[in-house]
Amino acid sequence: MKFQAGFVALLLAGQAWAGVGIQADNAQLQYTGRIDFADRTRPVLSWPGTSIEGNFTGSSLAVKLDDQLGKNFFNVFVDGKLAVIEAAQGSKSYAVFNGLPAGAHHFLITKRTEGEEGGTVFQGLELADGGKLLPPPPRKQRRIEFFGDSITSGMGNESPDDGPDDLRKDKNNYMSYASITARALNAEAHITSQSGIGVMISWFPFTMPDFYDQLSAVGNNDSKWDFKSWTPDVVVVNLFQNDRWLIDREKRLSPMPDDAQRIQAYRTFVQKIRALYPRAYIVCALGSMDAVQEGSKWPGYVRTAVDQMRDGGDQRIDTIVFPWNGFGGHPRVKQHQTNAALLTAFIRQKAGW
Structure with a gap:
């Protein structure tokens, strides 16, 4: 998809025009991500990056959402042009594109935000009179899963x-x-991520080992993701930034874990992922915030945990550290692009992609 960053409209809830209704359980809608389909007519999106994709005809597109908290944002791309929905709480219809030329169009809806902003029920689409859904694009054959914190969420x-x-x-x-x-x-x-989460400790009372197996990303809950329903070829783990802050800076864990305990906690989590995905190539990443700055021990913890797993016979695992560039806040898009280029090249080499 060609991404035209200059075409961005922030749309508040509005009443969409009458047209052709497309229900959420339509077979020609292509869903991606951990999505709760307990009710096929009301799928719930909670994880960042979850998406709905398809092709259609007609001069307009409206998206119908029922947002839990009124805090979520969604991207809607049509033919490479972008509109951004700021979801209001409750059931609303958002008229995102009008005046489209005749012929076939492609759309992609992605959740910009994450579980801490709540879940969103996708209620379907509305097309202009005479519009219809077309068969969706073919599914991508490669699969990759990310386990991370605010950096991975964006x-x-x-x-x-x-x-x-x-x-x-x-x-x-x-x-x-x-x-x-x-x-x-x-x-x-x-994208299995949550801002503020850690391996040993988080900014809230649950950690990634508590959270990674949930169907719903809204807080710590009893929902269960079916790992057999979708198996990645490559897994990227980018955790430990919040552990660094909360253990070394904030002194929130008592007694203070020693180096061996930190390595063990990380290795135990990655071994859980390995048990779920025995054939996946696992990339243990860190960065690019201050956990990787000069003098930090945290990259060494990750490398040592991976070395221990390799010594134990796991050869489909490796480490990448995104370099610290001195920027004090969360990475901005340009830094994400730099890190993505490094990771893309690394995965191509290691996984043979």
């Missing part, structure tokens, strides 16, 4: 360099290093 990536980077409107998973890498590799991606 927190603050569209913020100005000198501005706050915790605003919901500036979070865009589509332009995170994870999603950029997946597109560069022509791979379908699942």
Whole structure:
């Protein structure tokens, strides 16, 4: 898809025109990500980067959403042009494109935000009179899953360099290093991430080992993802930034874990992933925030854990560290693009893509 960054419209909830209704359970809608299909007519999107894709005819497109908290943002691309939905709480219809030329069009809807902004029920589409859905594009054959924190989610990536980077409107998973890498590799991606999460400790009372197996990304809950329903070829783990802050800077863990305990905690989590995906190539990444700055021990913890797994016979695993460039906040889009280029080349070499 050609991405035209200059064409961005922020659309508030409005009443869409009458037209052709497309239900959410239509077989020609292509869903990607951990999506709750307990009710096929009301699928719930909660994870960052979850998406709905398809082709259609007609001069207009409206998207119908029922948002839990009124805090989510969504990208809607039509033929490479972008509109951004700021979801209001409750059931609303968002008229995102009008005046489209005759012929076939491609659309892609992606969740910019993450589980902390709540879940969103996708209620379907509305097309102009005479419009119809066409068969969707073929599914990508490669699959990649990311386990990460705010860096992987894309927190603050569209913020100005000198501005706050915790605003919901500036979070865009589509332009995170994870999603950029997946597109560069022509791979379908699942983004299993949450801002503030760690391996041993988080900024809230649950960690990635508590969270990674959930169907719903809305907080710590009892929902269960069926790992057999979708198996990645490559897995990228980018965690430990929040552990560094909370353990070394904030002193939130008592007693303080020693180096061996930190390595063990990381290795135990990655071994859980390995048990789920015995044939996947696992990339243990770190960065590009200050966990990788000069003098930090945290890249060494990751490397040692991976070395221990390799010594134990796991040869389909390796490490990449995204370099620290001195920037104090969350990575911005340009940094995500740089890191994505490094990761893309690394995966191509290691996985033979």
